Amino acid sequence: MRENHPSTPSKDASDNRLRELASAPIGKILWKYSLPAVIGTVVMALYNIIDSIVIGHAIDDPNVVAGIAVTFPVQNLGTAFGMLIGAGAATRISIVLGQKDHKRAAIILGNSVQLTILIGILYTTAFYIFLEPLLRLFGASDASMPYAKEFLTWVLPGMVLMNLTFSYNNVMRASGYPKKAMWTNMIGAILNSILAPLFLFGFKWGIKGAAIATDISMVITAIFVMQHFFRKDVTLHFERGTFKFDWRVITSILYIGMSPFLINVAGSCVNAVVNSSLLKYGGDDAIAAVVVFNRFVTIFVFVVIGICQGMQPILGYNYGARKFDRLFRTLKLAALTAVCITTTGSIIGATNADMIAKLFMQDADQITCAVNCLHITTVGFWMVGFQIVVTNYFQSLGMATKSIFLSLTRQVIFLIPALMILPPIYGLNGVWTCFPIGDFLSTIVAGCMLAWQIKHIGKMQTAPAQAKQ
Numbered sequence: 147m148r149e150n151h152p153s154t155p156s157k158d159a160s161d162n163r164l165r166e167l168a169s170a171p172i173g174k175i176l177w178k179y180s181l182p183a184v185i186g187t188v189v190m191a192l193y194n195i196i197d198s199i200v201i202g203h204a205i206d207d208p209n210v211v212a213g214i215a216v217t218f219p220v221q222n223l224g225t226a227f228g229m230l231i232g233a234g235a236a237t238r239i240s241i242v243l244g245q246k247d248h249k250r251a252a253i254i255l256g257n258s259v260q261l262t263i264l265i266g267i268l269y270t271t272a273f274y275i276f277l278e279p280l281l282r283l284f285g286a287s288d289a290s291m292p293y294a295k296e297f298l299t300w301v302l303p304g305m306v307l308m309n310l311t312f313s314y315n316n317v318m319r320a321s322g323y324p325k326k327a328m329w330t331n332m333i334g335a336i337l338n339s340i341l342a343p344l345f346l347f348g349f350k351w352g353i354k355g356a357a358i359a360t361d362i363s364m365v366i367t368a369i370f371v372m373q374h375f376f377r378k379d380v381t382l383h384f385e386r387g388t389f390k391f392d393w394r395v396i397t398s399i400l401y402i403g404m405s406p407f408l409i410n411v412a413g414s415c416v417n418a419v420v421n422s423s424l425l426k427y428g429g430d431d432a433i434a435a436v437v438v439f440n441r442f443v444t445i446f447v448f449v450v451i452g453i454c455q456g457m458q459p460i461l462g463y464n465y466g467a468r469k470f471d472r473l474f475r476t477l478k479l480a481a482l483t484a485v486c487i488t489t490t491g492s493i494i495g496a497t498n499a500d501m502i503a504k505l506f507m508q509d510a511d512q513i514t515c516a517v518n519c520l521h522i523t524t525v526g527f528w529m530v531g532f533q534i535v536v537t538n539y540f541q542s543l544g545m546a547t548k549s550i551f552l553s554l555t556r557q558v559i560f561l562i563p564a565l566m567i568l569p570p571i572y573g574l575n576g577v578w579t580c581f582p583i584g585d586f587l588s589t590i591v592a593g594c595m596l597a598w599q600i601k602h603i604g605k606m607q608t609a610p611a612q613a614k615q
Contacts, residue, residue: 167244167459167460167463167464168244168464172460172475175460176456176460176479176480179319179324179459179460180455180457181328181456182324182325183327183453184449184452184453184456185328185331186315186328186331186332186455187448188452189331189332189336192338194221196338196342197359198214198441198506199505200343200346201356202214202506204347205346205352206508207293208431208507208509208511208512209289209290209430211434211437211506211509212289212290212293213290213353214294214297215285215436215440216284216290216433217281217297218437218440220281220284220298222414223410223414224266224305224309225309225312226406226407226408226409226411227265227266227269227309228308228310229312229403229406229409230404230407231265231313231399232309232313232314232317233405234398234399234404235255235314235317235399236316236459237403237458237541237544238395239251239254240320240459240466241462241465241466241544242466243320243382243463243466244462244466251321252382252384252388253392254399255383256385256389257391257399258313258317259310261396261399262309262310266309266310270306273302277295278291278295281295281298284421287430289430290430293353296352297353297354299354300358301360301361303361307365307367310372311368314371315331317375317382318374318375319455319459320458320459320462321380321381321382322381323374323381330367333366333367334367335363338359338360338363341359341362341363342355342356342359342360344359345358401546402541402544402546404546404550405537405540405541405546408554409537412558413557415558416558416561420436421433423565423569424436424577427573427574427577428577431509431511431515432515432519432574434509435518435519438506438516439516439519439520439523442491442495442520443491443523443524445491446487446490446527446531447534450487450488450531453480453483453484453535454535454538454542456480457477457480457535457538458538460473460476461539461542461543462542462543465542465544477535477539481531481532484531485529485531489528492524492526493528495520495521496520496521496525499517500513500517502516503516518575522575522578522582523581523582526581526583526585526586529585530589532592533589536592536593536595537552539596540599551595552592552595555587555592556588560583560587560588561580561584564580564583564584565580
């Protein structure tokens with residue numbers, strides 16, 4: 147006798163969301179998942195961009211731009227700890243859903259949320275204790291330190307909520323809700339774009355106003371994300387018994403999440419080396435100039451990351467289901483689209499550098515320095531889209547070691563040695579030249595590793611047939 151369960155219709159709808167990952171046309175399903183993700187990630191990027199623009203024009207002191215610049219690496223470290231859990235959880239959930247194991251997916255969700263909160267409390271406390279040494283490490287001068295310290299003092303309380311928002315937004319998307327994930331980020335960014343100018347220009351709260359606006363936005367979006375997983379009618383939700391720590395689950399989450407974690411940690415370390423070189427060869431003006439470059443390319447990088455987030459559940463599900471043909475077609479389309487996007491960014495950066503610089507700063511010397519920075523650093527940016535997609539391809543398949551290595555090639559293995567060699571010879575231009583060198587060499591390595599991996603999966607496809615003979 148068939149048991150009638152009140153949640154059967156909802157369960158059928160949820161299963162349909164997952165089945166389309168394995169059967170819908172590649173272009174259609176990639177568009178469906180990537181478009182909301184792109185909108186969400188670009189909106190997410192607007193948090194820092196809005197803060198940078200508003201602060202740069204609301205406070206009449208050129209040192210404020212440099213002060214904000216040295217806070218980015220510290221915020222990236224916080225993001226790294228969030229992605230250590232969130233990105234690993236999203237990938238593992240996609241794979242086990244492809245294997246039709248809904249119970250294990252719920253266990254991964256329960257474990258990962260607890261880890262995110264615990265680790266968030268620990269790193270936030272540590273940052274408060276070592277705040278000034280951290281800022282000095284990332285290039286804060288005596289002139290920029292007061293601005294950097296004030297901003298981080300107010301923004302740090304919202305970092306744990308930011309981790310919950312962005313990490314479980316990815317899990318929401320991976321479990322079949324791309325549009326809802328998009329709206330999550332849009333709510334926060336729209337709120338921040340209203341509150342930041344209000345607090346700085348209207349209430350005259352200074353730099354802390356931008357930080358408080360970000361905190362309030364994070365509270366609202368974190369509530370929106372987490373309430374989704376308390377609903378019983380969604381594909382993946384909190385269940386009784388799934389919050390007990392399972393060390394095998396935790397290990398698998400950390401293993402995959404280590405790649406994006408190291409990307410962000412490496413980025414922060416590189417920022418320390420870059421800012422040290424910039425302070426030596428160009429002073430606070432050069433550090434302010436790199437803000438313009440970072441904020442500009444962030445838009446295009448986050449579009450590519452959005453494509454990767456849309457690609458991730460498709461790759462993970464089809465890899466788990468051993469549908470390799472769909473896996474490769476998804477990868478090809480995502481890589482081609484990503485290269486078109488970063489190529490567009492490279493062209494815009496080279497031809498509109500002056501306009502871009504004036505958007506973020508008022509000081510003439512800083513603008514001149516930022517224009518020179520953009521002309522050099524965007525030369526190799528067109529290749530970055532391919533490198534990011536390939537790195538995320540390995541992460542989506544649970545191949546964390548390869549993903550970690552590729553992440554480190556661009557930001558550490560090639561960039562840091564270049565920073566040791568070129569600036570002493572060419573000065574400030576030598577620092578800027580290191581960026582396209584890192585882009586070129588890391589793209590070559592990514593292409594070679596991808597070619598080897600495609601060949602290896604081709605052998606996996608023939609293995610079942612050989613086993614039957």
